[in-house]
Amino acid sequence: MTLRIATWNINSVRLRIDQVARFVAESGTDVLCLQEIKCLEDQFPRNAFAEMGLPYLRIAGQKGWHGVAIASRRPITDAPRLDICRNKHARVVSAVVEGVEIQNFYIPAGGDLPDRELNEKFDHKMDYYERLTAEMATRDRSKPLLLAGDFNIAPNEFDVWNHRYMSKVVSHTPGEVETLYRLQNAGGFNDVVRDAFPEPQKLASWWSYRAQDFRKSNRGLRLDHLWTSPGLTPKVVPGSAKIHDTVREWDQPSDHCPITVDLDV
Template structure:
């Protein structure tokens, strides 16, 4: 069974619909996980995805903010909403897909809070909210164990490595790459023994980004990016993978007219 999965913070699914449709026409995608859809369930452009063959759809929407959605050509079983967000915002969803050998794998799609403007848990509730989300997720991974196949993806809003940011030294004081966030992300990775295929396809010290601010008129020229978007596989899923995992960042999409500030990321592999 081939699995081609894309994760993309679309920054409004209705506003970016032409770009999303073009991307899906240009690329072979089985499952697309979207974040920051910024709409309620009844406002989601379901018909446009169905017309492209994505007839299996799950939406966790919210009026004007946040929201995640998943569209698939592959049938899936919708699981309960993971309870990692203490505010009850639409930031998480989970599904289970069946594989050809009768086993199953779970996919968790997240839009983890950005964390506000300064890294202080006591003085900034948004930052505390972010770290609490990660702590709940980490504890769940510990309790869940590593043998049940799992893929985690989404806008995780932490650039964890020295080469995941445009300037390691300058970004250490900026939310998304502060020491406590790097440590928190490391604890999360360790709890699930998660594999990062992008750092295999793009090994250190190559700088790799998935997000660029709208403030730069030419994002490639300034190239002050961050790798905030991730697709991660646990040991149970890695045992099912046959051959290599192809990981790709579609940064050319960031050049399109009225783009999201995030680029789509994709993995392809056989299970």
Template sequence: MLSVATWNINSVRLRLPLVQRYLAEHAPDILCLQEIKCQEDQFPAQALAEMGYEHQAICGQKGYHGVATVSRVPIREITRHDWQDNGEARHVGIEVVGRDLFLENVYVPAGGDVPDREVNVKFGQKLDFLERMARWADSVDKPTLIVGDFNVAPLESDVWSHKQLLKVVSHTPIEVEALDRFRHAHGWVDIGREHVPHPERYYSWWSYRSPDWKKNDRGRRLDHMWASPALAAQARSHGVLEEARNWEKPSDHVPLVTGFDV
């Protein structure tokens, strides 16, 4: 078995104790982090290496964005796609050495507040990002797992209120259609929904604005793990650690993890 986790940590230096707690208590073989918010030389590489995660692929920038993949098993960085087309650190791709598995770690732009590319540049950038991902996916010919914060909750059961969020960025029809084009470009299998079938409730993010996230439960599924069909057939388990949203000074996202028989 090989276990792969993904987590938008919302500043890895600020929340290093949470990362260490997660690794100590759950010990995935590979952890993909998004929104690390630091340059590569500021990443807490040594602290994580001391926990056994000595294999690392880090794509960072000052203060914003950034992704990192840390592993207990050997990995080799192979790609850094600029799907944002402006140099932002939003992707790193690795090969798991000795396993037939390629792992893409991505942080899709949030898209601002107004779902109209004519008045909101950020929203247009998000749609273009997803389109570039789709063009890339069309040529994927290896067993690949793509994980991360997609910033889109595509299904009605991926949000606390489909009706109230239809015009809210992350759940608008145009974003869902763009993500669907990406899914069809390679025939990706949504691992989460294979294990937690629609219409079951499934969230990975709760806003900081909610005074009691657990009671109000106004969540969205913004984080995803999608696999090539043959690799998806090897997925044996999948979990969401909702309790991490209740840890001290938490990220607004929680970890997902999938176990593969590879």
């Protein structure tokens, strides 16, 4: 059986519920990991997800900010709940679908100044990564585990529109990139999108709202990721990973676009 999993920073699920339904219908997504739902759990549009064929839900909501959710076509069972956000934001939600543990993250953006002493938001981001890395270092790598979400770091030269410029900007600074790789190495994770589209191909999943035409300005960043553990990587359908950048062309879109991958479970 093939399981298509998507991750998408939706930037308000209630505002863009029609876009979610359209994407699910057009993409054939089986499990949808959402970030920045920006609502409490009792405000989540459950009926709309049932109507689009994703009735099984795990939601971690927060009023007006953050919030993450997993919606599935297949039944969900509980996965370990991670307590890694020192500020107690709703930034992670978990589920097990068809034997695959899914951890869905909205990792802090980190503000504007890449200095832990002068910028609490940046320190929070680094602390979040450190706690998550310590957790992943304890995991059995042979178990099927997927990390999904908006990681708010674009790691490589070809994951940003301008490497030299962005190296000084939060999301691509050397310290952040090293931190991301420490997390990846802690669990032996594969970056399935980059595996499908090797460098030097430029990739992006986010474009600023400031540009009227995001394709013309072409200042994108690959902030959204799907990572598989060694126990799950062999189940990735080769070449199935896809960045759905055309969704960014829809009316009043999120600044992020969805990413999908197929698993042979």
